[in-house]
Amino acid sequence: MTPTAKPFPFWCLLIVIGSIFLAMGIFSFIDPFSSYYKLVKYLGLGLLGNGIILLTAAILNKKYPAEQKWMQAESILNFFFAVIFIFNPLVFFIGLPYMLGAWMLLTGILKTLAALALRSTIRGWGFIVTVGLLFVLFGLLLWYSPLVRASDISYLIGSFGVIMGLLFIIDAYRLRHRAGAVNMIL
Secondary structure, rough: OOOOOOOOOHHHHHHHHHHHHHHHHHHHHHHHHHHHHHHHHHHHHHHHHHHHHHHHHHHOOOOOOHHHHHHHHHHHHHHHHHHHHHHHHHHHHOOHHHHOOOOOOOHHHHHHHHHHHHOOOOOOOOHHHHHHHHHHHHHHHHOOOOOOOOOHHHHHHHHHHHHHHHHHHHHHHOOOOOOOOOHHHO
C-alpha cells in the first residue's frame, strides 16, 4: 500500500507572509528612518524570495492550471523588481516611493485581474480582490503622496504592512481547511 501524499499547507505560508508584513509595519512606526534604509536594503531579497515561493507554488499547482499562469506572471513581476532593487540600490534609495509604488500598483492590478478572471474557479476570490485593491491604493498613495520625508513614507509603508499582515493572518486561519483557496493569495 502506497502512502498518499498530503498537499502542501499553503495557508502556513500566508501566516509567515502576514507576520513579515506585520513586523515590517510595526518596525516602520517604531523607527521610521532606520526602516527606510532597511527597506531599501532588504526589499529586493524579499521580492526574490516571494518570487521563488510563487513560482514553486505555481509549479506544484497542477490541479488549477488557470491559476498557475497568474501565479507565474506575478512571480515574473517580483523577479523583475527584485533584480532592479538588488542591483541598483542607489536609484532605489532615491526613488523608493516611485519604485515601490510601481511594484505595488502592478502587483495589485495583477492580483485583482486574476481574482476577477478566476472568480468562478477559486474560493476566496473576494479577499484576493481586496488585497489587490489595497496594493493599488497604497501604490498610488506612494506615487502621488504629498509626503516627501523618509519618515512619512515609512509611516505609509508601515500602515500598509500592518493592514496587510493582519489580513493575511486572519485569512490564513479562515482558509486553513479549504483546499485550493489559498494559492492565489500568495
